[in-house]
Amino acid sequence: MKIYADNAATTKMSRDAIDAMIPYMEEIYGNPSSLYEIGQIAKESLENARARVAKVLNCEPREIYFTSGGSEADNQAIISAAKIGERKGKKHIISTKFEHHAVLHTLNKLEKEGFEITLLDVHSNGVVTAKQVEDAIREDTALVTIMYANNEIGTVQPIEEIGKVCREKNVFFHTDAVQAIGHVPVDVQKDNIDMLSLSAHKFHGPKGVGVLYAKKNIFLSNIIEGGAQERGKRAGTENLPGIMGMTVALEKAVANLDNYTVKLLPLRDKLIAGLDKISYSELNGDRDARVPGTVNFCFEGIEGESLLLLLDDKGISASSGSACTSGSLDPSHVLLAIGRPHEVAHGSLRLSLGEDTTEEEIDYIIKSVSEVVDYLRNMSPFWRDLVNGKRPHVFAE
Amino acid sequence: MALYSEKVMDHFRNPRNVGVIEDADGVGEVGNPVCGDIMKIYLKINDAKVIEDVKFETFGCGSAIASSSMATELIKGQPLEEALKLTNKAVTEALDGLPAHKLHCSVLAEEAIKKAVKDYYDKNGIEYDPADFPEDHDCEHCHVH
Numbered sequence: 001m002k003i004y005a006d007n008a009a010t011t012k013m014s015r016d017a018i019d020a021m022i023p024y025m026e027e028i029y030g031n032p033s034s035l036y037e038i039g040q041i042a043k044e045s046l047e048n049a050r051a052r053v054a055k056v057l058n059c060e061p062r063e064i065y066f067t068s069g070g071s072e073a074d075n076q077a078i079i080s081a082a083k084i085g086e087r088k089g090k091k092h093i094i095s096t097k098f099e100h101h102a103v104l105h106t107l108n109k110l111e112k113e114g115f116e117i118t119l120l121d122v123h124s125n126g127v128v129t130a131k132q133v134e135d136a137i138r139e140d141t142a143l144v145t146i147m148y149a150n151n152e153i154g155t156v157q158p159i160e161e162i163g164k165v166c167r168e169k170n171v172f173f174h175t176d177a178v179q180a181i182g183h184v185p186v187d188v189q190k191d192n193i194d195m196l197s198l199s200a201h202k203f204h205g206p207k208g209v210g211v212l213y214a215k216k217n218i219f220l221s222n223i224i225e226g227g228a229q230e231r232g233k234r235a236g237t238e239n240l241p242g243i244m245g246m247t248v249a250l251e252k253a254v255a256n257l258d259n260y261t262v263k264l265l266p267l268r269d270k271l272i273a274g275l276d277k278i279s280y281s282e283l284n285g286d287r288d289a290r291v292p293g294t295v296n297f298c299f300e301g302i303e304g305e306s307l308l309l310l311l312d313d314k315g316i317s318a319s320s321g322s323a324c325t326s327g328s329l330d331p332s333h334v335l336l337a338i339g340r341p342h343e344v345a346h347g348s349l350r351l352s353l354g355e356d357t358t359e360e361e362i363d364y365i366i367k368s369v370s371e372v373v374d375y376l377r378n379m380s381p382f383w384r385d386l387v388n389g390k391r392p393h394v395f396a397e
Numbered sequence: 398m399a400l401y402s403e404k405v406m407d408h409f410r411n412p413r414n415v416g417v418i419e420d421a422d423g424v425g426e427v428g429n430p431v432c433g434d435i436m437k438i439y440l441k442i443n444d445a446k447v448i449e450d451v452k453f454e455t456f457g458c459g460s461a462i463a464s465s466s467m468a469t470e471l472i473k474g475q476p477l478e479e480a481l482k483l484t485n486k487a488v489t490e491a492l493d494g495l496p497a498h499k500l501h502c503s504v505l506a507e508e509a510i511k512k513a514v515k516d517y518y519d520k521n522g523i524e525y526d527p528a529d530f531p532e533d534h535d536c537e538h539c540h541v542h
Contacts, residue, residue, distance in 0.1 A: 303458050306458055306462055309406075323432075324499075342433070343430030379412070379455060381455070383456065384454065
């Protein structure tokens with residue numbers, strides 16, 4: 001059995017998205033900046049796509065900027081807000097400890113340039129509250145940037161309330177919605193969002209294309225210079241095939257959101273219940289405030305990379321927040337942010353389901369994970385020490 | 398999987414000498430749970446100072462398990478003197494290489510064996526030069542690699 005359970009990493013493209021791209025490679029390959037016919041047809045398609053994306057997000061077409069993906073959108077949103085703030089003498093930015101590195105590394109860079117960064121603590125359930133944001137906002141706060149849904153543990157933040165606080169305090173609010181769009185309802189008006197990043201390949205669209213939504217009163221700073229594309233804010237010939245594929249994928253994902261949720265929630269909860277039965281394991285993040293597809297567990301006494309390799313042998317593709325899988329020496333900053341000790345964070349497993357996931361696959365995943373965890377524990381001196389009481393357990397049995 | 402050589406995957410999937418020797422003559426444990434890897438080596442040593450049997454337990458990634466397995470294969474049936482000459486480089490080469498950020502796994506294997514031999518020497522009152530054995534290190538050590 002082959003089971004792809006890493007949809008939070010990337011998704012399989014939908015047939016509709018692929019079909020939407022092909023004409024823009026074979027026929028309408030003109031440069032939207034060219035004045036002859038196939039250039040102008042390309043330009044019309046581009047603007048049509050922009051209007052369709054805007055409709056889905058509930059904003060104006062001119063507030064949509066096409067980018068190379070979520071990371072670029074995050075970078076541009078944060079740097080733009082920082083520059084606006086700086087001109088007004090506001091050099092304080094609020095974010096959280098468990099953001100994506102596209103946000104955290106951009107904030108690190110700004111910190112070196114003299115900005116003061118407040119990273120809010122994340123509660124053990126993987127959620128930050130609007131009250132925390134409210135308490136952290138100061139006179140000189142230029143931006144609040146908080147992710148809509150966490151990429152590793154899948155928890156959904158109270159974005160509407162956080163946005164409301166920011167509106168009341170007159171502070172720009174950006175959200176990295178890469179893991180949320182197509183997975184939970186998002187509406188930039190209702191959610192009080194000033195800027196939002198999304199990435200097409202997280203909802204069955206192509207890789208290398210995304211969107212930055214920025215409210216029309218926000219003056220964007222360029223990350224990429226060299227042309228008048230995207231109203232002069234993002235140079236480079238537009239990735240029209242990618243944009244068309246993304247637009248179709250986005251419309252489809254959002255139109256299908258109710259069905260997707262109704263289908264996935266019982267599967268997700270069955271998976272959680274099944275993995276919960278493994279002794280000394282615990283779900284990471286809130287049971288309910290989470291996207292329909294993502295489940296993340298920690299297992300005591302084992303290491304995540306070996307777990308992934310053995311699951312791969314059983315045909316299951318998943319991911320982990322262990323240091324060995326990140327290529328660094330520390331385990332996932334997300335798991336540490338929600339209070340997991342290092343030794344437990346090394347033994348984490350993320351399974352992210354998709355619309356094709358079946359109940360039979362969930363049964364197989366539960367059985368396989370239980371077997372592999374048992375097998376690895378049997379050769380683990382750390383597990384032996386836990387069983388013998390030489391080291392203390394972190395979780396209850 | 399391109400991350401590891403076939404040799405590494407073979408030793409990871411079918412580790413040799415996994416287990417515990419209850420009446421071991423020397424036991425060595427290195428690493429710690431915070432860093433994400435622990436290796437424990439058990440040695441059975443006969444009167445001729447030959448390693449008659451060796452077992453290991455490992456908590457760690459694929460290359461940690463494979464390094465332990467290969468290291469035990471390399472010293473099994475060897476005189477102690479030979480086992481002490483085992484280097485992390487030899488373990489790595491026998492595995493047809495490890496990715497650069499996984500080399501510390503082979504270092505752990507070398508150190509676990511040395512520690513087990515030292516334990517045997519200590520228990521039997523055999524003299525040795527402490528300089529030949531790695532010192533116990535804390536977590537900072539692995540952050541230097």
